[in-house]
Amino acid sequence: MRRLPDASLRGRAITVDLEGESIPAIEGEPVACSLVAAGEPMLARSVKYHRPRGPYCFAAACSHCLMRVDGLPNVYTCRTPAREGMKLERQNAFPSAKVDVFETIDWFFPKGLDHHEMFAGVPIAEQVMAKVARQLAGLGLLPKEPAPASPESRTLRTRVAVVGAGASGLAAARELTERGVPFLLFEREDHVGGRLAHGAPEQDAPAITDVATLAPDSLVTRATALGLYDDEAGRFLVVGVWEPTGVRLLKVYAERFLLTPGGHPPMVPFENNDLPGVYAGRAASLLLRRYNVAPEVAALVGWGEELYGLARLLEERGVKLAAVVDLKGPPPAGAHPLAVAGTEPKAHGMRHVSAFSFTPRDGSRRKVSCDAVLVSVPVSPSFELARQGGAKVTFDAGHGLFKVDADADGRTEAADIFAAGDLTGGGSAKDAAIAGRRVAQALVGGLS
Numbered sequence: 001m002r003r004l005p006d007a008s009l010r011g012r013a014i015t016v017d018l019e020g021e022s023i024p025a026i027e028g029e030p031v032a033c034s035l036v037a038a039g040e041p042m043l044a045r046s047v048k049y050h051r052p053r054g055p056y057c058f059a060a061a062c063s064h065c066l067m068r069v070d071g072l073p074n075v076y077t078c079r080t081p082a083r084e085g086m087k088l089e090r091q092n093a094f095p096s097a098k099v100d101v102f103e104t105i106d107w108f109f110p111k112g113l114d115h116h117e118m119f120a121g122v123p124i125a126e127q128v129m130a131k132v133a134r135q136l137a138g139l140g141l142l143p144k145e146p147a148p149a150s151p152e153s154r155t156l157r158t159r160v161a162v163v164g165a166g167a168s169g170l171a172a173a174r175e176l177t178e179r180g181v182p183f184l185l186f187e188r189e190d191h192v193g194g195r196l197a198h199g200a201p202e203q204d205a206p207a208i209t210d211v212a213t214l215a216p217d218s219l220v221t222r223a224t225a226l227g228l229y230d231d232e233a234g235r236f237l238v239v240g241v242w243e244p245t246g247v248r249l250l251k252v253y254a255e256r257f258l259l260t261p262g263g264h265p266p267m268v269p270f271e272n273n274d275l276p277g278v279y280a281g282r283a284a285s286l287l288l289r290r291y292n293v294a295p296e297v298a299a300l301v302g303w304g305e306e307l308y309g310l311a312r313l314l315e316e317r318g319v320k321l322a323a324v325v326d327l328k329g330p331p332p333a334g335a336h337p338l339a340v341a342g343t344e345p346k347a348h349g350m351r352h353v354s355a356f357s358f359t360p361r362d363g364s365r366r367k368v369s370c371d372a373v374l375v376s377v378p379v380s381p382s383f384e385l386a387r388q389g390g391a392k393v394t395f396d397a398g399h400g401l402f403k404v405d406a407d408a409d410g411r412t413e414a415a416d417i418f419a420a421g422d423l424t425g426g427g428s429a430k431d432a433a434i435a436g437r438r439v440a441q442a443l444v445g446g447l448s
Helices: 031-037 101-108 123-136 167-178 281-291 305-316 384-388 429-445
Strands: 013-018 021-026 066-069 072-076 087-089 154-163 183-187 219-221 223-231 234-243 246-259 278-280 297-302 320-326 339-348 355-360 366-369 372-376 393-396 401-404 417-419
Touching (some): 013 031, 021 031, 031 281, 167 429, 183 223, 183 246, 223 246, 223 384, 246 429, 281 297, 281 372, 297 305, 297 355, 305 320, 305 372, 320 355, 320 366, 417 429
Parallel strands (some): 013 087, 154 183, 297 320
Antiparallel strands (some): 013 021
């Protein structure tokens, strides 16, 4: 990954401290983005085998970007804004992530290590092994200083609480605004639009709603929905909001909850899929569209419309494509000149991706040089909040994912929980926007 040479900086140029070394960064962009753009793709080591780890999803849905930031362990650097002089440390390595003696575990146990049964039944060795395991267990080191006091929590009340300001959430918010229904729209990013703003461009996708046209004070950004609970006052949503003084918890009571959080990028199982330099397709489009960061040469693998949309986006911005491999079958007509049906994908490299290989369905195995492997597949619905609220979640065998059961109007088994967009099985951004407006209309009809 590198910052595009013709890219205008979207913020002030600063430096951050990476284990004593000054690294260029852009103020406000995710720390992980600045690091990979500066040629530092390895951010940590894996807990068990101490393999190199780099950011994958840029959505806080994996643990590959966790670092120690200003003494605080296990920080998602894909969601932490860079600021001047912040101190970054890689985790789970000794004496350093670049030269880690525990990396030998992977060499000594090429067929895997079952630490639960190692030396079991051998009295002295069993006790020693248990002590060693306890010392090595855990993720990161405890902070040296006590955590600062968090801002006091606040309680809010509204008619409708909407989670997610992507295509569905924005369309629903526009409908609620037009009908004069009070609502609060929570978005964990610092911007709205979801894939409309940073995904691969889609044909016939709606424009991003101008937030100035929504009801005043209805949008809360950098706000992560943490859970749905009940007490004597009713059902409430717990939201963590980033503020200059820390994270403030909001307790949000509402009559209806419309959930449109989208989904997170899953991983396709293939050899060396955990190497730094393997990124989710949506992560790659985010880095390119929002931060002007992209690989020199990329190999694309996956399936679905986003795979080919990403290929077009990358080429338009000057990225060379080494391969486009569809794992589900023959590419659609006119998809891309390089597109082929293939199997057995594999990433190559020691500390970072340097090549990619696959087997075309009608040919012999091929290997291409690249500095990034981009895995573009349909997102996995973020159903957890809906399920906690009482909605039914079922497995869609046709698409190979779990989704929220909802009717055409977004109603779920929980009377006050409505769902739309990727949460109910995906579709295009246009489909998601249409669903969001339709569900908002149905939801309003049931308000007291």
